[in-house]
Amino acid sequence: MPRRTRNTRLADVLWAVVPPLGASVGALAVLAGYAATGAAGDPPPRVRVVDARVIAAPAGSGATRAYFEIRNTGPSTDTLLYADSPELGISILRRTVSRNGSELTDSVKAVEVPAGGTVRMTPGGLMVGILDPPVLKAGQQVPYLLWFKQSGKVAVRATVVEAVPVR
Structure with missing residues (x-):
């Protein structure tokens, strides 16, 4: 075979x-x-939110504002897309600008937080405008969520502070 x-x-x-x-x-x-x-x-950004504060809104007030300090200790840029609070009214990123000798606020689509940098929201500059807020009292703690492109949701507790009179 x-x-x-x-x-x-x-x-x-x-x-x-x-x-x-x-x-x-x-x-x-x-x-x-x-x-x-x-x-x-790219390595991810490392975002931390500190010095979170909301200005006390008196009864009948149609708006107030919130300020945050955003620190990015990471090696990559991140972008703040928006901020909101489940206990407050509508929140809008805004920036104060000078036009024709007047101070106006414009909506801001997003805020870049540079690698290794800090963004400080301040009166007369960048802020979160809050429409139709409830009555807020100094010392009260309010939850806030800041939403970033890379870092996602960052939750903070903002302290309500009295408004500083403008001179």
């Missing part, structure tokens, strides 16, 4: 192709896992 021989040519080709193909598939799986963790690309 004739002896069957293997197709050695096909076996040789398979033994030549399988190891590099397997290594490529393994490397691709590792890279996909690395990218899925968020570790690929």
Whole structure:
């Protein structure tokens, strides 16, 4: 009976192709896992919000404002997209600007927080405008959420402070 021989040519080709193909598939799986963790690309920003305060709103007041200090100790820029509080009225990012000798406030779409930098919201500058706030008393704590493009939601407790009279 004739002896069957293997197709050695096909076996040789398979033994030549399988190891590099397997290594490529393994490397691709590792890279996909690395990218899925968020570790690929630029290192993430590290945002911290401090000095959170809301100006006390007297009864019948149609608006007030909140101020925050945002510190980014990370190596990448982040962007503040908006801020809101479940206990207050509508919040809007605003900036005071001078136009024709008058101080006006404009809406701001977003605020860039540079890598290794700080953004300080101050009267006469950047702020969060609050429309239709409830009556707020000095010393009260109010939850606030600041939403960032990279860092996501950052929750803080803002202290209600009395308004400083303008001279």
